[in-house]
Amino acid sequence: MPVDLRTRLGHIELPNPILTASGCAASGRELAQFFDVSKIGAVVTKSVMLAPRAGRPTPRMMETDSGMLNSIGLQGPGIDAFLQRDLPWLLSRGARAMVSIAGGSVDEYAELAGRLSEASGVTAIEVNISCPNVTDRGQVFACHPDAAAAVMAAVRGRTRCDIPVFAKLSPDVTDIVAVARACVAAGSDGLSMINTLLGMAIDPDTMRPVLAGLTGGLSGPAIRPVAVRCVWQVRAALPDIPIIGMGGVRTGRDALEFVLAGADMVSVGTAIFNDPCACPRILRELEEELASRGVGRLRDVVGIAHEPAGAVLLRAGTHHRKL
Amino acid sequence: MTVEDGETGVAPVQIRGTVLTVRRLDAYCAMTVVAPPIAERFRPGQFVAVAVGGPHTAMLLRRAFSIYDVRPDHGGTVEFVFAALGRGTQWLARRRARDTLDITGPLGRPFPIPRDPVNCLLIGGGYGSSPLFSLSDRLRAHGCQVDFLLGAASADRVLGALTARRTGRTTMITTDDGSLGARGLVTDVLSQVIHEARTDVIYACGPMPMLRAVTADAGKYDIPVLASVEESMGCGIGVCMTCVLPVLGNDGITRMVRSCVDGPVFRGDQVRWDDIGTIPFDALGAPGWNARAGQEPLEAGNAG
Numbered sequence: 001m002p003v004d005l006r007t008r009l010g011h012i013e014l015p016n017p018i019l020t021a022s023g024c025a026a027s028g029r030e031l032a033q034f035f036d037v038s039k040i041g042a043v044v045t046k047s048v049m050l051a052p053r054a055g056r057p058t059p060r061m062m063e064t065d066s067g068m069l070n071s072i073g074l075q076g077p078g079i080d081a082f083l084q085r086d087l088p089w090l091l092s093r094g095a096r097a098m099v100s101i102a103g104g105s106v107d108e109y110a111e112l113a114g115r116l117s118e119a120s121g122v123t124a125i126e127v128n129i130s131c132p133n134v135t136d137r138g139q140v141f142a143c144h145p146d147a148a149a150a151v152m153a154a155v156r157g158r159t160r161c162d163i164p165v166f167a168k169l170s171p172d173v174t175d176i177v178a179v180a181r182a183c184v185a186a187g188s189d190g191l192s193m194i195n196t197l198l199g200m201a202i203d204p205d206t207m208r209p210v211l212a213g214l215t216g217g218l219s220g221p222a223i224r225p226v227a228v229r230c231v232w233q234v235r236a237a238l239p240d241i242p243i244i245g246m247g248g249v250r251t252g253r254d255a256l257e258f259v260l261a262g263a264d265m266v267s268v269g270t271a272i273f274n275d276p277c278a279c280p281r282i283l284r285e286l287e288e289e290l291a292s293r294g295v296g297r298l299r300d301v302v303g304i305a306h307e308p309a310g311a312v313l314l315r316a317g318t319h320h321r322k323l
Numbered sequence: 324m325t326v327e328d329g330e331t332g333v334a335p336v337q338i339r340g341t342v343l344t345v346r347r348l349d350a351y352c353a354m355t356v357v358a359p360p361i362a363e364r365f366r367p368g369q370f371v372a373v374a375v376g377g378p379h380t381a382m383l384l385r386r387a388f389s390i391y392d393v394r395p396d397h398g399g400t401v402e403f404v405f406a407a408l409g410r411g412t413q414w415l416a417r418r419r420a421r422d423t424l425d426i427t428g429p430l431g432r433p434f435p436i437p438r439d440p441v442n443c444l445l446i447g448g449g450y451g452s453s454p455l456f457s458l459s460d461r462l463r464a465h466g467c468q469v470d471f472l473l474g475a476a477s478a479d480r481v482l483g484a485l486t487a488r489r490t491g492r493t494t495m496i497t498t499d500d501g502s503l504g505a506r507g508l509v510t511d512v513l514s515q516v517i518h519e520a521r522t523d524v525i526y527a528c529g530p531m532p533m534l535r536a537v538t539a540d541a542g543k544y545d546i547p548v549l550a551s552v553e554e555s556m557g558c559g560i561g562v563c564m565t566c567v568l569p570v571l572g573n574d575g576i577t578r579m580v581r582s583c584v585d586g587p588v589f590r591g592d593q594v595r596w597d598d599i600g601t602i603p604f605d606a607l608g609a610p611g612w613n614a615r616a617g618q619e620p621l622e623a624g625n626a627g
Contacts, residue, residue, distance in 0.1 A: 023564075030561040030584070033334040034427075046564075052608035054579045057601050061557050061565040066381040068557070072564045075579060075608070212600065220383050273558040274374055274383045276337055276427060 003290045004297040005283075007041070007264050009124050010164025010189040010242055014041040014096065014265065017298060018255065018283040021246045021269030022047055022100035022126060022168070023072070027086035028093070034276040038094035040283060041265060045086065047102035047128040050112060052078040057212035062201045067220030067248070068270060069199050071213035074102055074131060079112055083119050091121040100168070101155075102128040110154040117160040125163060126244075127155050127188075130170035130195035132217045142170040142195070145182035156187030164189040166244060169230070171223075172198050176230050177237045190242035191234060192267070194227045220270040224248030228261050235262025235303050250278070252285020259286075262303035335560065336360045337427045342418050343400055349479040351450050352416045353391065355402040361428040362399030365390055367458035368551055368588050371403060371428035372559030375411040382411050387556045387583070389454040389528070390429065401428070404453045404482060430559050431587045434458050434526055434549055440466030441523035444516060445491070446509055446537055448529020449475045452482045454551060458526060459490055468492050470520040472513065474533070478503035493520060510536040514544075522546055527591070529553070531599060538591030548591030554582040569595040569603050577606040 005016040019042045025031050028043040037043050055075025062069045076082070082099075090097045099122050101112040109127060116122045129151050130142035141147040152167050159165050167183040169176060171194040180191055196217025201210040227247025235243060245263025248270065249255050255266040266286075271278040295301055340356040347353075361371065372385035388403035407416035418424065434454070437443070443462050445455040452473050459469045471487035471494040481503055487494040495516050496504030505512055510533070516522070522544075527537045528551035538548045557563035561584035570580045571593045579602065580586070595603060602609045 024562060026562045026564075033560070034337055054602045054606045054608035054610075055564065055567070058565075058567060058599070059555065060567070061384075061555070061563065063382060063384045066383070068383055070557075070563070070565070075564050075567065078608070270383055273563050274385065275425070276558070276560055276562075 001291055001296065003287045003295065004299075005287060007298060008242060009042065009098070009265065011162075012123060012164060016041045016283055017259070017263075017265040018279050018286065019098065019244065019265055019267045020044050020272065020279060021267035022128060024269040024272045027082070028090050028095055029086070031272070031276055031279075032093060035280045036093075037090070038096075040279045042096040042098045042123055043090060044098040044126055044267060045082075045090075045100050046076060047074055047100040047131065048076055048079050048082045048112065049074060049102050050079050050108050052076065052081070059210060059212055060216075062210045062216065064199075064201065064218065064220075065222065067218055067222030068273075069201055069211060069216035069218055070196070071211040071216035073213060079115050083115065087119060087121065096123040097121065098124040098126055098166075100126040100128050102131055106150050106154045109151050110158045113155040113158040113165070117158065117163060122163055124166060125155065125159060126166045126168050126192050127151060128168045128195070130168050132170070132172070132196055132198040132215070140170060140172075142168070142179055143173055145178045148179050149182040149186035152183045152188045153186040164242075166190040166192045166242075168192040168195055170195050171226050171230050171247075177233050180234045180238060180241075184238060184241055190244065191238075192244040192246065193230045193234065194223070194247045197223055197226065219248070221248040221250055221254075224254060224257075228257055231258055231261040231263050232305070236306060239303075249282065250274075252282050252287070252289045255282050255286045256289045256301075259298065259302055260305040262306065264299075264302055333364045333429075335364070335428055335430050337425070339423045340426050342420055342422045342424060343397065344420060345416065345418055348404060348482065350406065351404050351480075351482060352407050352412075353402055353404045354415065354418065355400050356424055356426060357397045357399070358401045358426055358428070359397075359399035361401050361426065362393045362395075365393045365401065365429045366433035367461050368434035368454050369429035369431050370454075370559070370587065371401060371426050372430060372556070373415065374425035375414050382414075384557045385427070385559050386411050386415065387430070387559045389451075389551070390457065391453045392457060404450050406450060427559060431583055432585070434551070434588050436461060436465055437467060437524060440468075442468045442470070442521050444470045444472060444520055444522040444525045446472045446513075446525060446527040446529070446533075447474070447482065448509065448533040449480050450482045451529030451533075451551075451553065452487075454528055455526065456483055456486050456490070463490070468520075470516065470522065471495070472497075472509050472516050474498065474509035474529070476500065508536070509533060510540055513537065513540045517541070517544055517546065524549065525591075527551070531596070534591065534594075535596035538594070538596065542592060549588055550591045550594065551587045552582050552589060552594070554587075556583050559583050569598045569601075569606055571595060577603055579606055579608075
């Protein structure tokens with residue numbers, strides 16, 4: 001039995017809920033050597049900024065147990081090159097492009113949103129207000145509800161009304177629900193969570209920090225429970241807002257965990273480094289996981305973990321043993 | 324330059340390959356895997372990226388290895404050499420015949436091959452000499468003369484001394500401890516080798532300090548160096564942005580380029596060896612770059 005995997009990215013319907021996570025798929029071109037990028041829900045691009053950016057010095061990465069630290073620092077070609085080269089390529093392949101943007105000020109975010117609105121073919125915008133690899137932690141807008149809201153209001157104001165705007169949230173906050181509420185109140189059409197956690201590694205042999213940038217963002221299966229908790233809390237507080245869940249998804253079963261916590265869509269990040277075909281594989285596995293539980297439609301089980309046990313069984317249309 | 328640009332134009336593949344043999348090679352491990360689509364696409368200088376630790380591993384990043392040899396048996400095999408020093412490579416060294424491995428390849432740009440039959444000096448440091456032997460075969464098939472200069476810390480870390488002696492016109496070996504060949508570094512004898520071999524072009528692979536020194540010395544004689552760099556990689560396919568280094572483009576602009584897809588082979592004189600591990604102030608997108616040069620990349624290049 002084929003499972004109906006359709007989901008909604010704001011008012012836009014996606015054929016399935018599996019997306020790339022920003023920063024783990026560049027702009028899709030490299031991964032297209034391994035699979036058809038039009039077959040996944042959308043390609044979420046690496047965060048693009050106004051100007052070209054060289055990023056942080058090397059070493060930029062450190063493998064940790066079931067995870068990794070990265071300190072890339074938003075290296076990228078800038079919006080002009082992105083619009084000239086990367087976006088047209090994605091569209092030529094029939095891929096849906098969710099463009100991630102990052103800036104150092106509210107105005108930069110707004111200008112990026114304006115530029116993307118002038119270009120045709122952008123499916124959605126993800127606003128990266130939570131990259132940990134910036135010199136000033138005060139620049140991490142997602143750490144403050146007011147700062148996050150200011151960015152989201154400016155971006156929503158400058159973005160064409162038919163392009164949904166998602167705020168990407170940081171788990172490194174005391175109350176992620178407060179930040180989520182502020183973003184939604186400011187006009188955010190949906191929420192992406194989570195970005196990496198701020199981490200650090202020190203080499204006992206050299207007795208020095210491993211990363212040139214000293215600190216980096218922790219990602220991978222090690223952070224999945226944190227991400228599931230964030231999705232759960234925000235879904236409980238905001239039952240109707242579209243959510244893209246991410247953080248350590250490696251299998252279809254992991255993706256299903258996010259769906260049950262309340263994610264309408266699931267992004268795959270670090271797993272791509274291990275397996276370039278992680279997205280299509282996880283999509284296939286998710287369909288199998290749903291089918292094996294007798295679930296015919298993905299949207300029937302979004303957030304179902306919030307419901308009392310009896311209701312879960314009834315809505316999933318299956319019996320206890322299979323669940 | 325007497326060498327052509329090394330575009331591959333052939334997409335890599337991800338396959339599950341069966342291990343054929345795992346053998347000790349002095350201080351290193353050599354593993355042969357049945358991988359017909361990779362063997363078929365391979366050109367010297369390219370590498371593979373191998374997933375380690377099994378399906379539920381805590382080690383998420385692929386390990387990248389130069390391809391040492393490609394053979395037609397079993398439809399096509401690839402062999403790579405590594406030092407089993409970390410957890411991932413030690414896991415790999417414990418694989419046995421008939422185990423399977425998740426491999427992507429062939430990755431990266433290969434060594435460019437000269438248009439004309441010229442004298443090529445192939446310089447390898449430690450297991451960095453791994454890609455030089457298939458390169459030597461390719462060069463000799465093009466009518467080039469091949470000389471080898473191999474260096475390592477000790478005799479058991481000189482990879483392929485016998486192959487070099489068998490296939491090269493001349494072979495010079497240096498070791499830090501003098502346990503094989505001359506005592507010292509490859510750069511101690513480089514001038515002598517260049518003169519004796521009448522070297523036209525140098526191919527080098529090994530540790531960054533060696534590549535930097537070789538490039539500097541070769542520059543004195545105006546000999547082009549094609550250097551295969553050893554930067555630590557995360558994915559090997561160009562999406563993680565880990566393995567960047569500052570490289571001067573033909574347009575005069577320095578960019579932080581990915582060694583996995585823009586390399587691993589670079590023209591030695593275009594790599595900013597002294598600036599590796601930093602973001603040079605004049606690199607495209609360096610802090611302050613935009614403020615100084617506006618949004619005109621050309622101006623920034625001229626300023627550099």
